[in-house]
Amino acid sequence: MRNKMSLSVVIVGAGVLMSAATGDPFETSKQLEVFTSVLQQVQVNYVDEIGAEQAVGSAIKGMLKELDPYTVYYPEDKIEDVRLLQTGEYGGVGCVIQKIDKDIYISDLNNSGPAKSAGIQVGDIIKKVGDIPIDNFSISDVSSLLKGTPDSEVKVLVERGGKEKAFTFNRQNIKSKAVPFYGMRNDGVGYLYLDGFTAKASSEVRNALIELKKKNPKGIILDLRGNGGGLLIEAVKIVSYFSDTKDTIVSTRGRGGEIQDVYRKAAKTLLPDLSLAVLVDDRSASASEIVAGAIQDLDRGVILGEKSFGKGLVQQIKPLPFGAQMKVTVAKYYTPSGRCIQRVNYDRDENGTRTKKPAQKEFATVSGRPVVDGDGIHPDSTLSDAYYPEFISAMSAKGLDLRYAANVLNSMEDKSPDDFELSQDQWAAFVRFLAEEEFNFESLGERKLKQLGKAASELDYLSEDDIQSLLKSVEQRKGRLLESQRSEITKYIEDYLVQKRFGLEGALQRSLHRDTQINTAASILLEDGTMNALLGVK
Numbered sequence: 001m002r003n004k005m006s007l008s009v010v011i012v013g014a015g016v017l018m019s020a021a022t023g024d025p026f027e028t029s030k031q032l033e034v035f036t037s038v039l040q041q042v043q044v045n046y047v048d049e050i051g052a053e054q055a056v057g058s059a060i061k062g063m064l065k066e067l068d069p070y071t072v073y074y075p076e077d078k079i080e081d082v083r084l085l086q087t088g089e090y091g092g093v094g095c096v097i098q099k100i101d102k103d104i105y106i107s108d109l110n111n112s113g114p115a116k117s118a119g120i121q122v123g124d125i126i127k128k129v130g131d132i133p134i135d136n137f138s139i140s141d142v143s144s145l146l147k148g149t150p151d152s153e154v155k156v157l158v159e160r161g162g163k164e165k166a167f168t169f170n171r172q173n174i175k176s177k178a179v180p181f182y183g184m185r186n187d188g189v190g191y192l193y194l195d196g197f198t199a200k201a202s203s204e205v206r207n208a209l210i211e212l213k214k215k216n217p218k219g220i221i222l223d224l225r226g227n228g229g230g231l232l233i234e235a236v237k238i239v240s241y242f243s244d245t246k247d248t249i250v251s252t253r254g255r256g257g258e259i260q261d262v263y264r265k266a267a268k269t270l271l272p273d274l275s276l277a278v279l280v281d282d283r284s285a286s287a288s289e290i291v292a293g294a295i296q297d298l299d300r301g302v303i304l305g306e307k308s309f310g311k312g313l314v315q316q317i318k319p320l321p322f323g324a325q326m327k328v329t330v331a332k333y334y335t336p337s338g339r340c341i342q343r344v345n346y347d348r349d350e351n352g353t354r355t356k357k358p359a360q361k362e363f364a365t366v367s368g369r370p371v372v373d374g375d376g377i378h379p380d381s382t383l384s385d386a387y388y389p390e391f392i393s394a395m396s397a398k399g400l401d402l403r404y405a406a407n408v409l410n411s412m413e414d415k416s417p418d419d420f421e422l423s424q425d426q427w428a429a430f431v432r433f434l435a436e437e438e439f440n441f442e443s444l445g446e447r448k449l450k451q452l453g454k455a456a457s458e459l460d461y462l463s464e465d466d467i468q469s470l471l472k473s474v475e476q477r478k479g480r481l482l483e484s485q486r487s488e489i490t491k492y493i494e495d496y497l498v499q500k501r502f503g504l505e506g507a508l509q510r511s512l513h514r515d516t517q518i519n520t521a522a523s524i525l526l527e528d529g530t531m532n533a534l535l536g537v538k
Helices: 002-019 025-045 052-065 076-087 114-118 139-146 201-213 232-242 287-297 390-397 400-411 424-436 444-458 464-478 486-511 516-525 528-534
Strands: 072-074 089-092 095-100 103-109 125-129 153-160 163-170 172-175 181-184 189-193 219-223 250-253 259-263 276-280 302-305 313-319 325-334 362-364 370-372
Touching: 025 052, 052 072, 072 076, 076 089, 076 313, 076 325, 095 139, 095 400, 103 114, 103 400, 103 486, 114 163, 125 139, 181 201, 181 486, 189 201, 189 516, 201 232, 219 516, 232 250, 232 259, 232 287, 250 287, 259 325, 276 287, 276 516, 287 302, 302 516, 390 400, 390 486, 400 424, 400 486, 424 486, 444 464, 516 528
Parallel strands: 189 219, 219 276, 276 302
Antiparallel strands: 072 325, 089 172, 095 103, 103 125, 125 153, 153 163, 181 189, 250 259, 250 325, 313 325, 362 370
């Protein structure tokens, strides 16, 4: 068995060697032989039994960890994750899970998924998948158990209200919409939210724009907040819908900085002149930044919101033996002005040492506006997001918002997402719930005051008693937070409950006239002077 195992590793290694485009063949062969010997020693002599899959898998993860976080190995049992990345589809039950303390909760449900159809509810605690108890399992481990081939049977045991309930149903092909919501605002501005750049993203965007165009919008808001990216060609097509430019939309450069591909207009232009605003935030990455960067460099529209994530790397999916696959970084992409917005430098010298990040360079848009590389997409105008008190962040970190939602979702009146308001009884139930949970938190200010208290002994003009007096005052005010910040907390709970009851589509519908950034973007689009100023039009 050991000989067979070693032979298989050598054969795989030989395949790697033969496919290597560059490098020293002898050195590669030498290191593979050393690796094979180490693996054999671990399997034969290590005090605990170590399987080949575990050992090699750990070695692969260790190797890729030295590269960048986007180069990922997917063993055969994780292939559904690859399919989700590429298509927005996967075989599974249609739920999102969240870990609170040691328990795995159902956090969200796909409205058309088999889990919801079977009767599973948001807030249920998963106890078993099949015959496997999931005590101390990670979210990744439980997710792997829930995913599988469509039409295969799955059994899920959950706890609800202290009682266990068993469900048996078949997995399905779960489809996530790239455009979960689009619509017209009352002021005549069209709105479209893009959730990801899957294989059907451009077609869904196209269909949404055609429908919006029929209503003669005064402008369009393309919302890319929270969009982590996806397929590059989908981004090129979406830019093409808004611009009939003949110039480069994006280009890629591989090893050594050599140009790999140049992408120009790839679809029929639908709205070449309509005022356009693109919303981004610090989670807008990759393909989102290709769209935002191209729109900005071409002066086609204004970029609003917060600085984007800064991922200027291109990945491709490569097949591996025995059904495994690998997502590997193959290039960097460059916007029309020639800038790469990659924020973190992963380049290495000939010795494998990470090189210093180069200084930022300034580039120019078509009209001459200055833009910089190496730091994401900077918005043309920064828009602040809605403020939520520290109380809410602390409560959410403990999962209390989800647990409260589980108690009240069934009692929500059957209203549209736009009309839902937290009742007095529901607010009272929320206050009681927090009291029963003995919820308390230490604010950032308290932590700093305590640090100052430790240093007080070194100051002649400040004593620890002074700090304790301040901390006592802070504690008293914290006890009144529920009332003093009731309006902000109520707004958060209302939005949270709508999202859990109606899904992302319902949450977006509710935000169409309530979201601060959307409202500001609409007002900018409707003001020619503001648009011209932001775009540098004289």
